[in-house]
Amino acid sequence: MAANIGILKRPVSTEGVWGWITTVDHKRIGILYGVSAFIFFLIGGIEALLMRVQLAQPDSTFVDAGTFNALFTMHGTTMVFMVVMPAGAAFFNFLVPLMIGARDVAFPRLNALSYWLFIFGAILMNFSFFKAAFPDVGWFGYAPLTTSEYTLSSSTDYWVLGLQIMGIGTTAAGFNFVITILNMRAPGMTLMRMPLFPWMTLIVSFLIIFAFPPLTIALTLLLFDRFFGTNFFDTAGAGADPLLWQHLFWIFGHPEVYILILPAMGIVSDVLPTFSRKPLFGYTTVVFAGAVIAFLGFGVWAHHMFTTGLGAWATAAFAGATMAIGVPTGVKVFNWLATMWGGSLQFKTPMLFALGFISMFMLGGLSGVMHAAVPVDTQQQDTYFIVAHFHYVLFGGSIFGLTAGIYYWFPKMTGRMLSERIGKLHFWVMFIGFNMTFMPMHILGVLGMPRRVYTYSVEQNWAGLNLFVSVGAFIIALSILLLIINIVRSARKGEAAGMNPWAAATLEWAIPSPPPHYNFAVIPTVRSQHPLWDEEANAVEPPPLPAHGEPHMPDPSYWPIVVAFGVTMVAGGLLIWQATTWVGLFVIAVSGFIGIRGIYGWVFEPVAEESAERVHAHH
Amino acid sequence: MRNNRPTGAGNTNTVTTPTAHPQNLAATLRRLLYFALAAVALVAVFASCDTPLTTFEPRSDATQRVHTIYIFVIVAASIVGFLVLAAMAYILWKYRERPGHTAQQTHGNTTLEITWTVIPILILVAIAIPTIVWIAGTTAEPDEDALHIEAVGHQWWFEFRYSGLGPDGEDLVTANELRVPVGRQVAITLEAKDVIHSFWVPQLVGKTDMVPGRTNILEKFTPTEIGTFYGQCAEFCGSAHALMRFRVHVDSHADFDRWVENMNADPVPPEAGSVEARGATVFTNFCARCHTIYGVSTEEIGPNLTLFGDRATLGAGILDSTDENLKAWVSNIRDIKPVLDTTNAMPTFYVGDPLVDQLTEAQVDQVVAYLKSLKLR
Amino acid sequence: MQYLSGIDDHRTSTGLDNRKMLMWAFLGSDVMFFGTLIGTHLIYRNRNLSGPQEEILSIPITTISTFVLLMSSLAMVLALAGIQRGNMGQFRFWTAIVCIFGSIFIGFQMFEFTEFAVHYGLTPRTNLFGSTFLVMTGFHGTHVAVGILWLWSILFASYKGKIHQGNSLQVEIAGLYWHFVDIVWIVIFGVVYLIGAYGAEGRALEEVPHAARAVGIG
Amino acid sequence: MTTEHAHVEEHNHPGPRQYVIIGAILAIITLIEFGVFYLSIDPALMTWIILLLSSSKFLLVVGYFMHLKFDDVRFSGLFFAPFLIMVSIAVVLMALFFNLTR
Known part of the structure; x- marks a missing residue:
C-alpha cells in the first residue's frame, strides 16, 4: 500500500550493506553507534597523542599554535560528542529494550534517524579538515572569539553546524528512550524493578531533552551572528555581553557532564552485583541519588564561571549548590562499596574495570569538590589541575565504566567471549597508563601550568612532568591496542558465550546470545528486580516461538537516512552559500525538499509492510 | 518459588574462567604500592624545582x-580519598571469591545509608564555611591608600593603566610588565579590548577574567x-594564547616612586648623529604610528614603550629583552608569534626581501639601539 | 519469571499512547527552547547602544493578532471535538479555520517585520533588540508555519480517508502542538510586548486608541 | 487501545460549549491586558498584573484546550518539570545580568 507512495521502494532485505543502512533494529543501530564511537575514539586519541608529543618538551615545534588549538578543540569535541555520548547510546540501544523486556524501542525509525544525524553531523564537522582547517576555538567555543571578527577561517562554521546536527539527533534519541523506558516495559517490570542501567538511561534521556535546547539556541545565535550579521555576541559594536554564551553553554554543559557519566554509573551498578553475587546495596537510594544528581545538575552551571566576575552572592550560591551535588555522588560510591561488602567477589575483567571506575571516579569527584571551593578555584581554574580532574571523571569514570560494559555485554552482543587474559592485561595497562598520564597533571596544575597552551618555556620547569605524562598517554594507547587485539581474537576464535555466561540476574541474559531480531519469542512477565536469580526460569531455555511464528517486527526503511541526509545537506548548503551564494541557495532548496519529502514518505509509510492491513483494521 | 540465586562458579550457565588467585591479587596490590611510592617520590622531586608560576608559594596576603x-x-580530600580506597582494598581482599564462602544476600540498611549521607554533608559544610567567609571578604572596599590600576587584555598582550599617575594627572600607561610597591594594597580593575582574557599571577593573586564590555x-x-x-593569560584567547604572559615587579617604595617619576619625565633626546638618534627617527616614522613613548609619540594601538630599555622581557613576557631578540622581533614578529593579520597587527618590517621590507637591516639595528637606550635615570 | 503469550503489540506500560507521550516530551523540550530564546531577549533588554527598541512595538495591532491566534486555538479544540465524535464536517470546517487564522497571524507578523524594517530601519543586524526580538518571534512564526503545514496535511489526508474517527489521536497530537504555539505567544505577548513596551521612552501618545481614551483608561 | 482510551477520556472532557466559554474568557483577559497597558500605574504593579493575567491564560489553554487538567498526570510532569527548571534558570539569569547579585 505504501510502497507506491514512495519514490523509493520499501527495502525488504536485512542483509548486506543496505540491510545496515536501512535497519531499524535497535541492536543493529546500537552496534552502528558502538563502532562509530570506537572509530572516533581512535581519532580523538590520535589527536591527544599529537598534543602530548608537542607538550613532551618545552618550546617544541612539532606542531604550530593553530594546529595545536585545532587538536585540543577537536579532541574535546570528539571525545564528548562523538565518543562518550554515542558509546552510551550504543549501550542504550542494544541493551535497554532487552533489559526491560521489549522487542524494540518505541520509535524504531526515529532511532535510525538519530544515528544518521549523529554520524552525518560528526562527518560534517570533521570534513572541515579538508576544506579549511579543524575548528580551533575550543570545545566550549567562548564568544566573542568564535565570532567572524576573531575567527577568520570558516572552520568555526563547520563546528557550529556539525554540533547542531548531532544535537538534533541526540535529542531525538532522548525522546525515544524516555518513551521506550516509560512505556515499553514488559508486564510486571515496574520502574522500581528495572535494572540500574535502564534507570540511568531514563535519567540521561531526560537530561538530554531538557539540556540540549539551550545549546541549540546558543549555537543558533552564534550561527546567525556568523552567517547573517546579527549582534548576539558583538560586544564592541552592539554592546552584547559575551557571558551570555557562557551561561547558555554551561546551562547545557553541566547537565552534559552527567549525560556523560550516568550511563557509566548505570553499567557499574549492574556489573557489581553480578560479580559480587549479591544484589545492589540500597537500590532505591542509588536510583534516587542518580535522579537528584541530574536535577541539581541544572542548578550549578555557573561554577564553570567562578572567575568571570559573577558577583559575590551568585558565586556563593553556585558554590553551595555544587558542593551539594557531592552528597548524592558520595552516597553512590558508598553504596557500591557496600554492595561488595559480604559478597563473593569474582575479579573478572568487567569487574576490574568497574572497580577502576569506582576508585578513579571517586578521586575525580574529590578534586571536583576542591574547585567548588571558590578561592581554590581562582588558582585552579584553567590549569592542568582541571584537566586532571575531568579526565579522572570522564576517562577514569566514563571510559572505564563503558569498557566494563564492553567486556560485560560483548558476549551478549556477539555470542562470543572476550579473552579474560588479554582483558586483564588491558585493564592493568590502561589503569597504569591512565594514572601515569593524569595524576601528574594535578601537580602540573598546582605548579601553575595553564590549559590550552601549545608551548611553555624551559624556565617554567614543567618539562620533566610533561614528558612523564606523554609517556603515560602512549601507554594508554597501547592498552587500546590490546582491546582491539582482544576483539579481533574473539571474532576469530572466541569461545561461545551461551545465554548467561556471568550467571547474571537481569532479563537480557534470558535470551540467546546474540539475541534473535525479535529479542523475546514471548514477552516475559517480571516478578522481581533479579528475575534470573529469584525465579524459577533461571537457567531454563527461553520458550520456543509460538505457533503463529515470529513476532511482527518493524520493516527496514530508507526514510531515516533520507531525512538525515536532507538536514545535513541544508547545513552543507549554508556553508557553500558563504562562498557562492546561488549554488548554496540551490543546495539548500534541493536538500530542504529532500528532507521534507523524506518526512512525508516516513509519515505515510506503515511501520511494518506485511502488517499494514492489520494495523489499518486495528484503527 | 525456589531460590536459585547462584553463589559463584558452578552455575550451569557459567563459562568457567580462571578466577583471580589471592597470590596474584597480593602481588598486584604490592605492585600498586610501589607505583604509588614512585609517584610520591616524583612529586617530591618536581615540587623542589623552581617553578615561577607555582600556586603553592604565596607572596601576597591574598594568595596566603x-x-x-x-x-x-x-588535606580533607586526601584523607577521604585514602580512607575510601583503603576500605575498598579491604573489601576486595576480605570478600574475594574463595571456596566455602558464599555471598550474604543483603539488600540495604537505612541507618548505614543515612550515616554515609550525613558524613559527606558535614565535610562539605566544613569546606563551605571558609569558602563563603572568603567570598564575603572579597567584597570589601579597597584601602584608602590603595594603588588603583586598570589592566586591559589585548590579543595578545597586557596594558596597565595607573589611575592618575601619568602626565597631567592622566593614566600612566605601561605594558606587559607591571610595577607595584611592596606592602601597599593594589586594586586592579579588569577590562578587555577584543576577546576574553584572564589575569593571573599565581604567587600574588588568583585569576579573574577580563571580559570585553564588562569591568571586573x-x-x-x-x-x-x-x-x-610571573603572570599568564588563563583564558583561551586565540592562536597566541600560550604566548600571552606578563611579569609583575614588586619594588621597594623608593624604586617604585623613582620609576613613576622617570615615566613622567620627558626622555633625554639621544646625542645627535648617534645610532640611537637615527633609531629615534625610524621610531618616529614607523613605530610611532602604533606605539607611545611619553614625550615622543601618542598612539595607543600597540603597547606603550616608555622606558622600554628597563624591561626584562619583550613580546608579552615570552623573550628575554636582548638585542638579538629585539632585532628579530622588530624584523618579523611572525617568526616568533602567530599573529592574526588584522588591522591592528604589527607589520613585518624586515625579511631581506626589498618588495616586502619597510626597513633596512641597519634601520632595524638603529631602532633596537634606540629602544634599549630608554632607561631609568 | 513467566512468559505470557498473546500479548497485544500495542500494550504500553502506562496505558498511554507512545506518540502522545512523545509529543508531550517534545513540548517539554520546546519549553526549554523558547524559554532560552525569551530569556535571551529579556537579559539583553535595555542594553542597546543605538537604534529603535521596544517603543516601536504596536500594542493595538499585536492585541488583534494575539486574539486571532487564541481563537485559532479555540477552533482547534472544536475540530478535535468534531472528529472524536465522528463529525467529519465539523472537523474539516474548524481545521480549515485554524489554518486560516494561523495564516492571518503569520500575515500580521510579516506586516510587523516589514513595518520595522521599512519605517524604523530595524533588522536583525541593527542592534541587540533587533537580533533578539526578531529571532525569537521569527522562531515562533516558524513554529506556527510548521503547524499550518501539518494541519493542512491532516485535512487533505482526511479527504483521502487516512484521518478518521479511529485515529483522531493524530489530530489530538497536532492540536497539542498548535496549543503550545499559542501559549508561547501568550507569554511573548505578555512579557515581551506588554511588560516590555510599558513606559518605554519615546512611545508616541497618539498611539493610544480613541476607544481606550474614551472610556478613560488612556 | 487508542480508540478505547479516547472514548474513556471523553466522559469527563469538556464539550464544545465549555470550549467556547473558555475561548471567550481568553478573549476578555486579552482585552483587559490591552486596557491595563494604557493605565498610568507603577511599572512594577503593571508587571505583576500582566504576569498574573498571562499565566491565567496560559493555564486555561494548557488545562482545558490541551486537556492537561483531565489527562494523565505524567503528561503534566513531562511539561511542567522543564517549565519550572526553565523559569528558575531565566530568573537566575536575569538576576545575574541585571547585576542584582553584586
Whole structure:
C-alpha cells in the first residue's frame, strides 16, 4: 500500500550493506553507534597523542599554535560528542529494550534517524579538515572569539553546524528512550524493578531533552551572528555581553557532564552485583541519588564561571549548590562499596574495570569538590589541575565504566567471549597508563601550568612532568591496542558465550546470545528486580516461538537516512552559500525538499509492510 | 518459588574462567604500592624545582589566604580519598571469591545509608564555611591608600593603566610588565579590548577574567615580598594564547616612586648623529604610528614603550629583552608569534626581501639601539 | 519469571499512547527552547547602544493578532471535538479555520517585520533588540508555519480517508502542538510586548486608541 | 487501545460549549491586558498584573484546550518539570545580568 507512495521502494532485505543502512533494529543501530564511537575514539586519541608529543618538551615545534588549538578543540569535541555520548547510546540501544523486556524501542525509525544525524553531523564537522582547517576555538567555543571578527577561517562554521546536527539527533534519541523506558516495559517490570542501567538511561534521556535546547539556541545565535550579521555576541559594536554564551553553554554543559557519566554509573551498578553475587546495596537510594544528581545538575552551571566576575552572592550560591551535588555522588560510591561488602567477589575483567571506575571516579569527584571551593578555584581554574580532574571523571569514570560494559555485554552482543587474559592485561595497562598520564597533571596544575597552551618555556620547569605524562598517554594507547587485539581474537576464535555466561540476574541474559531480531519469542512477565536469580526460569531455555511464528517486527526503511541526509545537506548548503551564494541557495532548496519529502514518505509509510492491513483494521 | 540465586562458579550457565588467585591479587596490590611510592617520590622531586608560576608559594596576603584554604581542602580530600580506597582494598581482599564462602544476600540498611549521607554533608559544610567567609571578604572596599590600576587584555598582550599617575594627572600607561610597591594594597580593575582574557599571577593573586564590555574587579592584594613574579593569560584567547604572559615587579617604595617619576619625565633626546638618534627617527616614522613613548609619540594601538630599555622581557613576557631578540622581533614578529593579520597587527618590517621590507637591516639595528637606550635615570 | 503469550503489540506500560507521550516530551523540550530564546531577549533588554527598541512595538495591532491566534486555538479544540465524535464536517470546517487564522497571524507578523524594517530601519543586524526580538518571534512564526503545514496535511489526508474517527489521536497530537504555539505567544505577548513596551521612552501618545481614551483608561 | 482510551477520556472532557466559554474568557483577559497597558500605574504593579493575567491564560489553554487538567498526570510532569527548571534558570539569569547579585 505504501510502497507506491514512495519514490523509493520499501527495502525488504536485512542483509548486506543496505540491510545496515536501512535497519531499524535497535541492536543493529546500537552496534552502528558502538563502532562509530570506537572509530572516533581512535581519532580523538590520535589527536591527544599529537598534543602530548608537542607538550613532551618545552618550546617544541612539532606542531604550530593553530594546529595545536585545532587538536585540543577537536579532541574535546570528539571525545564528548562523538565518543562518550554515542558509546552510551550504543549501550542504550542494544541493551535497554532487552533489559526491560521489549522487542524494540518505541520509535524504531526515529532511532535510525538519530544515528544518521549523529554520524552525518560528526562527518560534517570533521570534513572541515579538508576544506579549511579543524575548528580551533575550543570545545566550549567562548564568544566573542568564535565570532567572524576573531575567527577568520570558516572552520568555526563547520563546528557550529556539525554540533547542531548531532544535537538534533541526540535529542531525538532522548525522546525515544524516555518513551521506550516509560512505556515499553514488559508486564510486571515496574520502574522500581528495572535494572540500574535502564534507570540511568531514563535519567540521561531526560537530561538530554531538557539540556540540549539551550545549546541549540546558543549555537543558533552564534550561527546567525556568523552567517547573517546579527549582534548576539558583538560586544564592541552592539554592546552584547559575551557571558551570555557562557551561561547558555554551561546551562547545557553541566547537565552534559552527567549525560556523560550516568550511563557509566548505570553499567557499574549492574556489573557489581553480578560479580559480587549479591544484589545492589540500597537500590532505591542509588536510583534516587542518580535522579537528584541530574536535577541539581541544572542548578550549578555557573561554577564553570567562578572567575568571570559573577558577583559575590551568585558565586556563593553556585558554590553551595555544587558542593551539594557531592552528597548524592558520595552516597553512590558508598553504596557500591557496600554492595561488595559480604559478597563473593569474582575479579573478572568487567569487574576490574568497574572497580577502576569506582576508585578513579571517586578521586575525580574529590578534586571536583576542591574547585567548588571558590578561592581554590581562582588558582585552579584553567590549569592542568582541571584537566586532571575531568579526565579522572570522564576517562577514569566514563571510559572505564563503558569498557566494563564492553567486556560485560560483548558476549551478549556477539555470542562470543572476550579473552579474560588479554582483558586483564588491558585493564592493568590502561589503569597504569591512565594514572601515569593524569595524576601528574594535578601537580602540573598546582605548579601553575595553564590549559590550552601549545608551548611553555624551559624556565617554567614543567618539562620533566610533561614528558612523564606523554609517556603515560602512549601507554594508554597501547592498552587500546590490546582491546582491539582482544576483539579481533574473539571474532576469530572466541569461545561461545551461551545465554548467561556471568550467571547474571537481569532479563537480557534470558535470551540467546546474540539475541534473535525479535529479542523475546514471548514477552516475559517480571516478578522481581533479579528475575534470573529469584525465579524459577533461571537457567531454563527461553520458550520456543509460538505457533503463529515470529513476532511482527518493524520493516527496514530508507526514510531515516533520507531525512538525515536532507538536514545535513541544508547545513552543507549554508556553508557553500558563504562562498557562492546561488549554488548554496540551490543546495539548500534541493536538500530542504529532500528532507521534507523524506518526512512525508516516513509519515505515510506503515511501520511494518506485511502488517499494514492489520494495523489499518486495528484503527 | 525456589531460590536459585547462584553463589559463584558452578552455575550451569557459567563459562568457567580462571578466577583471580589471592597470590596474584597480593602481588598486584604490592605492585600498586610501589607505583604509588614512585609517584610520591616524583612529586617530591618536581615540587623542589623552581617553578615561577607555582600556586603553592604565596607572596601576597591574598594568595596566603587562598593557600590556607587550599591546603585545608587538599588535606580533607586526601584523607577521604585514602580512607575510601583503603576500605575498598579491604573489601576486595576480605570478600574475594574463595571456596566455602558464599555471598550474604543483603539488600540495604537505612541507618548505614543515612550515616554515609550525613558524613559527606558535614565535610562539605566544613569546606563551605571558609569558602563563603572568603567570598564575603572579597567584597570589601579597597584601602584608602590603595594603588588603583586598570589592566586591559589585548590579543595578545597586557596594558596597565595607573589611575592618575601619568602626565597631567592622566593614566600612566605601561605594558606587559607591571610595577607595584611592596606592602601597599593594589586594586586592579579588569577590562578587555577584543576577546576574553584572564589575569593571573599565581604567587600574588588568583585569576579573574577580563571580559570585553564588562569591568571586573580583581581581588585586592598586598605584595609581601620584593621580587619579580610571573603572570599568564588563563583564558583561551586565540592562536597566541600560550604566548600571552606578563611579569609583575614588586619594588621597594623608593624604586617604585623613582620609576613613576622617570615615566613622567620627558626622555633625554639621544646625542645627535648617534645610532640611537637615527633609531629615534625610524621610531618616529614607523613605530610611532602604533606605539607611545611619553614625550615622543601618542598612539595607543600597540603597547606603550616608555622606558622600554628597563624591561626584562619583550613580546608579552615570552623573550628575554636582548638585542638579538629585539632585532628579530622588530624584523618579523611572525617568526616568533602567530599573529592574526588584522588591522591592528604589527607589520613585518624586515625579511631581506626589498618588495616586502619597510626597513633596512641597519634601520632595524638603529631602532633596537634606540629602544634599549630608554632607561631609568 | 513467566512468559505470557498473546500479548497485544500495542500494550504500553502506562496505558498511554507512545506518540502522545512523545509529543508531550517534545513540548517539554520546546519549553526549554523558547524559554532560552525569551530569556535571551529579556537579559539583553535595555542594553542597546543605538537604534529603535521596544517603543516601536504596536500594542493595538499585536492585541488583534494575539486574539486571532487564541481563537485559532479555540477552533482547534472544536475540530478535535468534531472528529472524536465522528463529525467529519465539523472537523474539516474548524481545521480549515485554524489554518486560516494561523495564516492571518503569520500575515500580521510579516506586516510587523516589514513595518520595522521599512519605517524604523530595524533588522536583525541593527542592534541587540533587533537580533533578539526578531529571532525569537521569527522562531515562533516558524513554529506556527510548521503547524499550518501539518494541519493542512491532516485535512487533505482526511479527504483521502487516512484521518478518521479511529485515529483522531493524530489530530489530538497536532492540536497539542498548535496549543503550545499559542501559549508561547501568550507569554511573548505578555512579557515581551506588554511588560516590555510599558513606559518605554519615546512611545508616541497618539498611539493610544480613541476607544481606550474614551472610556478613560488612556 | 487508542480508540478505547479516547472514548474513556471523553466522559469527563469538556464539550464544545465549555470550549467556547473558555475561548471567550481568553478573549476578555486579552482585552483587559490591552486596557491595563494604557493605565498610568507603577511599572512594577503593571508587571505583576500582566504576569498574573498571562499565566491565567496560559493555564486555561494548557488545562482545558490541551486537556492537561483531565489527562494523565505524567503528561503534566513531562511539561511542567522543564517549565519550572526553565523559569528558575531565566530568573537566575536575569538576576545575574541585571547585576542584582553584586
